[in-house]
Amino acid sequence: MEQLQFEYAAGSPAVRRALAGVVSSGDLEVLLEPALAGRTTVLVQTSVNGFGATWQALLDRVFSASALPAATIEIHDSGATPGVVRMRIEQAYEEAQRP
Numbered sequence: 001m002e003q004l005q006f007e008y009a010a011g012s013p014a015v016r017r018a019l020a021g022v023v024s025s026g027d028l029e030v031l032l033e034p035a036l037a038g039r040t041t042v043l044v045q046t047s048v049n050g051f052g053a054t055w056q057a058l059l060d061r062v063f064s065a066s067a068l069p070a071a072t073i074e075i076h077d078s079g080a081t082p083g084v085v086r087m088r089i090e091q092a093y094e095e096a097q098r099p
Contacts, residue, residue, distance in 0.1 A: 002049045006056065008063035010040040010070035018095035021088040027080035032092040035070045046077035058082045062089055069097065 013034040021029040040063065044055055
């Protein structure tokens, strides 16, 4: 089990909390909570050790595309592919921005 933490610039706080995915489904879950404007923190707990550089590259792509709302994001991973990781993060942000 490996734990990783990443920080990214962000916009205004997310509107509300959100959950995307279920870790017991065999991929991962993303928990998103609003944070103070300007900063997003991503905490990754993964069952696959040694992929910190891969996580860094994937999250850099996700968070460099645009200034997403500020949030604290917890990712509980069970060996998901990069495509699933990105999809779950996008789903969580979509849910968090609903009024």
